[in-house]
Amino acid sequence: MSRRVVVTGAGAVSPIGIGVDEFWRQCLQGKSSVALIPTYWQLYAEPYSRIWSPLPEIDPESMGVARTERLQLDPVTVLALGAAREAIKHAGFTLVPVKEHTHAFRLTEADSARSGVYIGTGLGGAITFLQNHTYHLLKKPREALASYAQKHGSSGNPVMLESILGLMTHGLRFNPFEVSMVMPNAPAAALGIKYTLTGPNVTHCVACASGTVAIGNAYRAVREGRVDVAVSGGCEYFGDEHGHIFRSFDVSGTLVRDCVNPDTANRPFDTRRSGFLFSQGGAAVLVLEELEHAKRRGAVVIAEVIGFSETFDAHSIMSLAPGGEQIERMIRETLTDAGLSPNDVDYINAHGTGTRNNDEIETAVIERVFGQSVRVNSTKSLLGHTIGASGAFEALVTALSLRDGTTHICKNLETPLRDLNFVRRVEHCDLRVGLSQSFAFGGHNAAVIMSRFS
Amino acid sequence: MNVSVQQRVLKVISEVIDRKENEIHPDVDIRNDLQLDSLQQMTLFIALEDEFQRSIPTEEAAGLVTVKDIIDFIDRKLQETTSV
Numbered sequence: 001m002s003r004r005v006v007v008t009g010a011g012a013v014s015p016i017g018i019g020v021d022e023f024w025r026q027c028l029q030g031k032s033s034v035a036l037i038p039t040y041w042q043l044y045a046e047p048y049s050r051i052w053s054p055l056p057e058i059d060p061e062s063m064g065v066a067r068t069e070r071l072q073l074d075p076v077t078v079l080a081l082g083a084a085r086e087a088i089k090h091a092g093f094t095l096v097p098v099k100e101h102t103h104a105f106r107l108t109e110a111d112s113a114r115s116g117v118y119i120g121t122g123l124g125g126a127i128t129f130l131q132n133h134t135y136h137l138l139k140k141p142r143e144a145l146a147s148y149a150q151k152h153g154s155s156g157n158p159v160m161l162e163s164i165l166g167l168m169t170h171g172l173r174f175n176p177f178e179v180s181m182v183m184p185n186a187p188a189a190a191l192g193i194k195y196t197l198t199g200p201n202v203t204h205c206v207a208c209a210s211g212t213v214a215i216g217n218a219y220r221a222v223r224e225g226r227v228d229v230a231v232s233g234g235c236e237y238f239g240d241e242h243g244h245i246f247r248s249f250d251v252s253g254t255l256v257r258d259c260v261n262p263d264t265a266n267r268p269f270d271t272r273r274s275g276f277l278f279s280q281g282g283a284a285v286l287v288l289e290e291l292e293h294a295k296r297r298g299a300v301v302i303a304e305v306i307g308f309s310e311t312f313d314a315h316s317i318m319s320l321a322p323g324g325e326q327i328e329r330m331i332r333e334t335l336t337d338a339g340l341s342p343n344d345v346d347y348i349n350a351h352g353t354g355t356r357n358n359d360e361i362e363t364a365v366i367e368r369v370f371g372q373s374v375r376v377n378s379t380k381s382l383l384g385h386t387i388g389a390s391g392a393f394e395a396l397v398t399a400l401s402l403r404d405g406t407t408h409i410c411k412n413l414e415t416p417l418r419d420l421n422f423v424r425r426v427e428h429c430d431l432r433v434g435l436s437q438s439f440a441f442g443g444h445n446a447a448v449i450m451s452r453f454s
Numbered sequence: 455m456n457v458s459v460q461q462r463v464l465k466v467i468s469e470v471i472d473r474k475e476n477e478i479h480p481d482v483d484i485r486n487d488l489q490l491d492s493l494q495q496m497t498l499f500i501a502l503e504d505e506f507q508r509s510i511p512t513e514e515a516a517g518l519v520t521v522k523d524i525i526d527f528i529d530r531k532l533q534e535t536t537s538v
Contacts, residue, residue, distance in 0.1 A: 068470055068497050071497070071501055071504055072500075172508075173503055173509060176500070176512075177496065177500075
C-alpha cells in the first residue's frame with residue numbers, strides 16, 4: 001500500500017505579503033500588488049508593458065539569513081530560505097544550531113538522511129549574472145569615459161557625458177561567488193546546507209511549471225518511501241537593476257499590454273485580457289511528510305497530496321499546443337494517479353496567466369474534462385506571474401483552500417471568455433478535492449491533486 | 455587608528471569567523487593567526503565592501519596582512535571622495 005503524503009508546513013514570501021497567514025489573508029481580500037515599472041528602466045528601453053507586481057521590502061536577517069550568507073547568495077536563494085524557514089517552523093520542527101555561532105541548523109524529530117529538498121526555479125540566480133556582467137562590461141569603459149570627461153568635458157558636451165555616465169551604472173564588485181550564486185541548484189543546495197538535510201537534493205528547472213513539478217516529485221519521493229520529509233516548492237527573483245528580465249518577457253509579447261488602468265489591467269480569463277502581469281518574484285515552500293511520521297510527532301496537517309502527473313507538448317518552445325491534448329492527458333493521468341474521476345474535483349487552481357493563448361486553451365480543456373461546475377480561479381490574478389515560484393504559490397493556495405473551505409476570487413474578471421464556474425466572491429464551500437496545474441515555456445505540463453485531510 | 459572604523463572592522467571579522475570582537479587583536483595576521491581560508495577571505499572582503507560601501511580590489515586585498523592593515527586601508531578609502 002502506498003504511503004500517504006500530507007502537507008504539514010508552509011512558508012511564503014510574496015508580492016502581497018510575507019508569511020503564510022498574511023499571504024492568505026490578502027488572497028481572501030483580493031489584494032494584489034501592482035505598480036508602474038521603475039522609471040529608470042525606461043532609460044534603457046521603451047517597453048510595451050508598463051506595470052509589474054513588486055515584492056514588499058525584504059529583510060534577509062528577519063528571515064534568518066545573516067549578512068555573510070546574503071552576500072554569497074542570489075536574492076532568489078534568500079527568498080527560498082525565507083519561505084523554507086517559515087515552512088519548517090510551521091511544521092513544528094525545532095531548529096537546533098549545528099554548533100555555537102553557526103548559521104546552520106538541524107531539525108529535531110527528522111532523520112536528515114531521510115529528509116529531501118525539491119525546489120523549482122525558472123532562471124535561478126539570473127540577477128547575480130546580470131550584476132556581474134554589468135560590472136565586467138562597464139567598469140573600465142566607465143572609468144575611461146569619466147577620465148575623458150574630466151580632462152576634455154568642458155570643450156565638448158559635459159551634460160551629455162554626465163548623462164551617459166549616469167546610464168553606465170554597475171555594482172561595487174565582481175562578486176567572487178558568482179558561479180555558486182548563479183547556478184539554478186543554488187536555492188535547493190543552500191536550503192540543504194542551512195537545515196542539514198542530507199537526503200536527495202533536487203532542482204526542477206522547468207520554467208513556469210517548476211514549482212508544481214518540484215512539489216509533485218517531492219510527493220512521489222515521500223509516497224514511494226525514498227524520504228519521510230520533503231521540503232518542496234518554488235522560487236524566482238526578477239528585480240534586476242536595469243529591467244533586463246522584464247524586457248525579455250516584454251519583447252516576447254507575453255506581458256499585459258493594456259496598462260491604462262493598472263489596477264484592473266491584470267485580468268486572467270477575461271475577454272479583455274492582454275497578457276500576464278510580470279512579478280518581481282517570490283517563494284513558496286511546503287513541507288510534505290509521510291502521514292505516520294507526521295502523526296508520531298503530533299504535526300498539524302494542512303491538506304493531503306494524492307496525485308501528480310506531468311506531460312510534454314513536443315510542439316513549440318514558447319507556445320502551448322493549440323488543442324491542449326497533452327494538458328488533457330496530464331489532467332487525466334493525475335486523476336488516475338489519485339484514483340479519482342473528474343466529478344470528484346471541486347476546485348481547480350488554474351495556470352490562468354491572462355495571455356490570449358493560455359486562457360483560451362486552458363478553459364477549453366477544463367470544460368472538456370470537468371464540465372462547467374468545478375470552481376476555477378487564478379492566483380496569478382493577484383500575484384502576477386512569479387514563473388518558477390508560481391506553481392508552489394498555487395499549490396499553497398490549493399492546500400489552504402481545502403483546509404478552510406473557501407478560496408480567493410479570480411480578480412478583475414468582468415466578462416469571462418467561457419462559461420465556467422469562476423470564483424467571483426469569497427464564500428464557504430464544500431471543497432474536498434483541488435487540482436493545481438501549471439504549463440511552461442518549453443512545453444511542460446504538470447498538476448498536483450490535493451484533498452481535504454480527514 | 456580610527457576607533458570607529460576599528461570597531462566596525464572587528465564586527466565584520468567576527469561575523470565571518472564567528473569569534474567575539476574582543477577576542478580579535480588588531481596585530482593578528484588574518485591568514486596565519488585567524489586561519490581564514492581562501493573562501494573566508496573572500497567572504498571577509500565582500501562583507502567589508504558591504505559594510506563600508508567601498509570597493510576593495512582583489513590585488514589590494516592580497517597585500518593586507520593584519521587586522522590593523524585592514525583598518526588603516528579602510529580608513530584611507532573612506533577619506534577618498536568617491537565611493538566606487
